Amino acid sequence: MFGPDNVRRRWRVEDITVTKPDVIKRAIGAAAIGNVTEWYDFGVYGYLQTTIEGVFLPKDAGVAGGIIVAGLFAVAFLVRPFGGMFFGPLADRIGRNKVLAVTMIMMALGTFAIGVLPSYAAIGLGAPFLLLACRLVQGFSTGGEYGNAMTFIAEYAPDRRRGFLGSLLEVGTFIGYLLGASIATLVGVLLTEDQLTSWGWRLPFFLALPLGLVGVYLRSRLADTPAYLALEKESEDREKENKVSGEFKKIFSLWPNLLACIGLVLAWNVTNYMLTAYMPTFFPDIQRIQGSGGVSEVTSQILQIIVMAVCVVMIPIIGRLSDRFGRKLIVRIGSVALIVLSIPSLLLIRGTGGVSVLAGLLIMGLSLICFSATMPSTLPSLFPTVVRAGALSIAFNISVSLFGGTTSTVMKALVGGTGNLMWPAYYLIAAGIIGLISIQRVPESNGKALWGSTPSAGSKQEAKEMVADLKAEAAG
Secondary structure (H helix, E strand, O other), X not given: OOXXXXXXXXXOHHHOEEOOHXXXXXXXXXXXXXXHHHHHHHHHHHHOHHHHHHHHOOOOOHHHHHHHHHHHHHHHHHOHHHHHHHHHXXXXXXXXXXXXXXXXXXXXXXXXXXXXXXXXXXXOOHHHHHHHHHHHHHHHHHHHHHHHHHHHHHHHOOHHHHHXXXXXXXXXXXXXXXXXXXXXXXXXXXXXXXHHHHXXXXXXXXXXXXXXXXXXXXXXXXOOOHHHHHHHHHOOOHHHHOOHHXXXXXXXXXXXXXXXXXXXXXXXXXXXXXXXXXXXXXXXXXXXXXXXXXXXXXXXXXXXHHHHHHHHHHHHHHHHHHHHHOHHHHHHHHHHHHHHHHHHHHHHHOOEOHHHHHHHHXXXXXXXXXXXXXXXXXXXXXXXXXXXXXXXXXXXXXXXXXXXXXXXXXXXXXXXXXXXXXXXXXXXXXXXXXXXXXXXXXXXXOOOOOOOOOOEEOOHHHHHHHHHHHHHHHHO
């Protein structure tokens, strides 16, 4: 069960949903700003992790302190499925836009609140528990954010440009990470250690609030998606018929689609978190186990920022290519790249000198964006409009929590326990195999209407062309 039956009908121009370009642009910006906020926090927290440990834990915490701070980072992933199960079905009942406004506010307030928390020196053990509460709010809201944001963009985008416009959501992801990492690095460079520990670390977290307010403003200027409004208009009894229990039953009846979604998200996010979360911590292990190679912490941060910047430029280009050549081809290329190039990539990263390391990271980054540029347009096509946000949020967050968010922890355990520095390559190869199998089971969605929605165009002229194509397809 991977899509609707091909129902032939007599299409007219009036049947095609036409969304004006300026509305589409606002929709992209409104959805992407949530990703900017989420990954801004990811970059800030990751780059200031050592400082946060000193602020929220006792000075003699030792190794346990680092584990606790890393655990506080990981706990946000544990609650993401619950956020997806709550906010996803809610968006199918009350609308995508309302839910996205709520998750935007929660994400921004959760990040801002970290910046105003008292330290361990001020209130003792209450400090790490308050930090835990903020991380839980962030994780819960993020669980409802990304699946709904993908649905929001996919339902606004014209069928022929869904790949390119969906890829802009991931541009927001990488920009958020770049912004957070860059500001955290800048604060660390400009301030003394005492200034950073006493008050400077708070500044990057404060920026999340204005980012969130901008996001809420952008989202408040838009009506809900054309696909959702059309579905709502079709059934006045929608609320009555689509109770939570009924929706969950419908979602899990689509189990082949859920499994395909989980597999694709696994390949995508294992690669994502391998690059963004584990690689920055990999270099001390290289020097400890290998005795040479790798780069310093500062150099690794700079190289990471360079790779992210290259990805920002390349993602929309690949998104356009997916509109021309199809999503499945791009995903296959990314999966095969993981299978074939992961070992060479790791060998380069283990080499001596920044050029070698940069080349290895770039191979990993370019493999990653084959998924990042196509998944926002591929995954929403797996589910019908009536349960799209709920099904996508649940499958996405289960996969991220089980596989993506645990990547760094699993790699730490495998590399540390065995002393084998090639485990990241083996893990990426496994992810590539799963991605390749999963994409084989998914129909090509390029240029086609979303399941349960009428065809969508960006202009009247495009609508006329689409009607002609549909008539020719029906005649053939």
